[in-house]
Amino acid sequence: MKGKTIIKRYPALLIQGGRTQKVEDWVAVEGSYELYLNDTLVDTIVVSPTDLEAHALGYLVTEGFLKPEEVTGVEQQGDQIFVRTATKKIIPRKAAHQNVIYRRREWGEIPVVSSTLEVSPALIIQCAQQIPEHSESWKKTGGIHCSVLFDQEGRVIKAAEDIGRWNTVDKIVGYALLHRIPLTKKILGCSGRQPEGMVLKAARAQIPIVVTKAAVIDRGIEVAERLGVTLIGFAREDRFTIYAHPERVRVAFSPHLR
Amino acid sequence: MKGKTIIKRYPALLIQGGRTQKVEDWVAVEGSYELYLNDTLVDTIVVSPTDLEAHALGYLVTEGFLKPEEVTGVEQQGDQIFVRTATKKIIPRKAAHQNVIYRRREWGEIPVVSSTLEVSPALIIQCAQQIPEHSESWKKTGGIHCSVLFDQEGRVIKAAEDIGRWNTVDKIVGYALLHRIPLTKKILGCSGRQPEGMVLKAARAQIPIVVTKAAVIDRGIEVAERLGVTLIGFAREDRFTIYAHPERVRVAFSPHLR
Incomplete structure (x- = not known):
């Protein structure tokens, strides 16, 4: 297990300028x-x-x-x-804090996301284009992440800004809970990368489609596959890449990745 | 304390194309x-x-x-x-894990970084330009952070890649410790943002100059000020911005920010 592989290839669909292409995309390993x-x-x-x-x-x-x-x-x-x-010093488990990102936890008990939502490629591009536009703070500082909740017409329901990309998702989901907004037909747009922990948040909230302008990480894809989340990365200008559950996006192409 | 301010202005020095300018820069608040x-x-x-x-x-x-x-x-x-x-459920303190970024801890006991290192603006630009060049994985995936340890001539001692920007600094510092490389005249280059927790890592390791291609966060500046770290952000192409302790960079300008 002393592996040195920090990136690996995943099958994905690249949608660009209205055309769909099967690709093998490099993804970072967690x-x-x-x-x-x-x-x-x-x-x-x-x-x-x-x-x-x-x-x-x-x-x-x-x-x-x-x-x-x-x-x-x-x-x-x-x-x-x-x-x-030399001193046999110990730090009790979890007294240490974790700056990093995500501690693995059991997620076998999370129900698969159940949703009939289906969207067009144009809608995904429309959502992606609205992510930075809702963050004046990002434009000023370059240090702010943003997540945006969209309805199935691509209208903004709520935008949340934060220095932490995890926090932006917490704020979106918390907002929806506080306002009793069901999430099973909504789209979550993010400015930040999607490792396992980020996709788990969406899955726990039963959000069917996650779109990020940034990269996805390998275990993010695995969670999305297993828990029924449509995971879309690199959504920029007229393009995006689908890494899991492409069947919710109406593309003129056989949607099976694997 | 129910503030809504998520960005604020900080005095900084912008060095661009060989010219130095005092600026008030917007920075994200932690x-x-x-x-x-x-x-x-x-x-x-x-x-x-x-x-x-x-x-x-x-x-x-x-x-x-x-x-x-x-x-x-x-x-x-x-x-x-x-x-x-309703059920009076509890979660024991720290059983919860923290995806986010940094839990505040006491840092009053950390010694101020003591270093006689002084560098030219050209050296900072030279270091900054070498950060992405050492990450083929970043170019392929867009999902990898990189930190690089430079000597005072701007030569690469060690580059570390990781999905977590915190991890890249841990890897650099750990490498230096394992190889008994003193850090008090070294430069740490990072691809990621610099909030309090990141600058604290540099301070604990006694690294005098931290350069990031990305943004700095407000408490990162405060820690750098207090603990004697020269903090440089947005180091890209021919420019960079100094947010704390500019006296280690030889610019043709009064180096006092405050």
Whole structure:
């Protein structure tokens, strides 16, 4: 498991200028590893699978849990990384915080998204074009993510801005819950990447179509496949790429990816 | 504290085409709030200060802690957000995980970065230009962050790629520790934004200059100011902006920002 593969190819549909093309698209790989300090589990880290010993050591030091001089060894064994100190210091599990992105959790119990929503390619492009236009703050700072909830005509229901892309989805879903807006025929537009944790949020909220202007990550595709989310990436200008469940987009092409 | 300000202006130096200009730059604001479920603290969330009740509710639901129908109320009081359910359900503190970015921690004890490093504007531009060139994976997927450690001549010591921008810094610092490379005269180049948590990582590692091609976030500037980190953002083509400790960059201009 000491893999160095941080990208891999996925089958996808590229829709550009009204034409549909089957492609093999490069996607970033999400790995998860258990981080142990003196044989006590500190955290499950989600990380691209390179430089794992360096990551474990750097994480514990730059988050202030260890001083460099305390460390006596770092070693990877399969999906586990062990950091050792002379003093047998421990950090109780989950006392450590996770800056990174997503800790793996069980998601087998999440119901598959059930929706009859079907949209045209033009509608996806229309939604994508409205994502940055709703963020004056983004234009000013370059440091703000935005998610937008669209109805099935591509009209904006709610736009949420945040420094964290995860937060923008929380704000959208929370807004819908507060206003009793059902989500099973809505489209979620995002400015940010879609790893497993982001797509899980949409799945838990029963949102059938997720469109991002940015990239998708490999486990995001896997979750979307399994939980029935139509996952669309790189939605920019007149193009977008469908990575999972293309059957909700009416394209002039056999919609089966696999 | 129910503010709606998610961006604010900071004084900065813009260096472009060899000229230096004092500017007031818009920067995204980082807020932190305590999230309570039935009066038990779940987590400290870091978020742009809008839609906070929606965020709290969306976060608890999309992470799978609550079902929408369990919620009986959501309310913000100052820096605290309270979510209530009929069943008095609780989630023990830190059992919740944090997708977002950074939980505030005490950092008063971190020593100010002490370094005699001084560089030219041309060196900063040279470093910035080398950040994406070291990530073939980024070019292929658009979903990979990259950090690069440079020596004081702008030569690459180590490049680290990851789906998480935090991880790239951990990998760089861990690599330096594993190879006993002192960091007090090095430059850290990043592809990603610099909020408080990212700058804290550099400060803990005693890295004097941080350069990102992306934006800086307000508390990132505050940490850099307090802990002696030269913080440079939007380093692209022939330009960059210095947000804190410009005295390490030799520009033909009074280097005092404030």
